[in-house]
Amino acid sequence: MTDWILLRGLGRESAHWGDFISQMQQQFPDSQIHCLDLPGTGQHYQQKSPISLPKITRIVRAQAMEQGILNKPVRLLGLSLGGMVVWDWLKQFPEDASHAVMINSSFADLSPFWDRLYWHSYLNMLRIGAIRDIQQREAAILKLVCNRNHHQEVVDAWLQIQQQRPVSAKTIGRQLLAAGLYRAGKANPKQPVLIVSSPMDRLVSVECSRAVQQKWQLPMLAHPWAGHDLSVDDSPWLAEQLANWLRHDSQQQD
Template sequence: MHWILLRGLTREHAHWGSFPARLGEAFPEHQFHLVDLPGTGVRYREDSPATVAAIREAVSRHVSHIPGPFSILALSMGGMVALDWAQQAADGQIQNLVLINTSSGFSPPWKRMRPGVWPRILRLLARQELFDRERDILRLTSNREVPLSLAKQWYSIQRQRPVSTRNAINQLAAAARYKPGEKRPVPDALILASRGDRIVHWRCSSTLEQRWQWTMKLHPDAGHDLPLDDPEWIIQQIRNWLPR
């Protein structure tokens, strides 16, 4: 089985860290493809569209070489792209859908991005000192102690493949405006959320679960970047869910 992995706002494939390797060890019969959204990662020189639908179209073209049907595991804004993709895909094209700490227009704005986070994110985008910015993003998205080595690693990623302010704003606009259609994309999906998420309220995931009768699991204390805070927990939830 082929899996496509999508990260969130202004993040790229390298921000997954060791998580893809752990997935490969846990599921050796599967192949995992790390795919960047336009304007990030290997595609950082491209312009990011300002709608989720246009981002999805660009990603779909970029992975046309991957044989289908495939599965998608996506975090945060990547989950919006995955959800839109699943709603537009032909029946059977997407086998499995795993969404982590994502939100949608089915939830009110103050749950999609908690009060007080918008000013902090805008300050981060405007911050000129790159190392401090990346360290502060880690501190916002993770509920674990941030080692200096990890902050340096994220600083290096941004130095090599910088996300422009314009692309960051376009992604923010796309995420803020996104609302799925009414159609249930797949019979079941695995929804993973963090009770300790300080950016997106976990009830945004619960809304998707209840609307389409999907499977949801809630982590007790991890932050928004759940794959960073507790990758083994995610793997265990997938392992329990896949044989359904």
């Protein structure tokens, strides 16, 4: 079976996938699920984050190479900023991947900035950044990116992550700059790419996902109620939809 590489979004790390990893393992029991951290997050939280998204891609790919993950083509999955890295990975190193999935991502050359981040999201992010208590801050982030009323255990887990591997405001700023400067380009992806969106996303407009889907006529799935962090809001649904998509793609190729 083909393995997976998973990439998180702005200011988040591998541990933030939570239950999604176990859901993926259930749907793909013969695959290994590899979670890599962007520079400045997770195991690399002390590393400087580049302001160039292609540089971020190359750093993450180097991690995969060092771990021997790329001995055969993999499936790439990225959420938000991670989805942009997935797209750039397909552009720079198309031989690495057999399939790719982008969840609630956007590109500067396809969507205006007010869709890529709702105007009230800027205010919310500033307000959250000013919260001194880490637990309260993580609870506010969870409320912003998720629509389901999650148990306190999720906040506690996110608190522990931030305490152990804190992501700096500087890293988040540099990630935002890298995302803002990046352009998707015009080349068609050589691999099957699935777009997954959350129309009820309160951080990024679903029109950003639709713009990518329409530009390259890609398949797109929409969750009925989840927020920006779809993998946390409804991990069983997401893992099941990925399995169904790959099953359908395999049948079409037969």
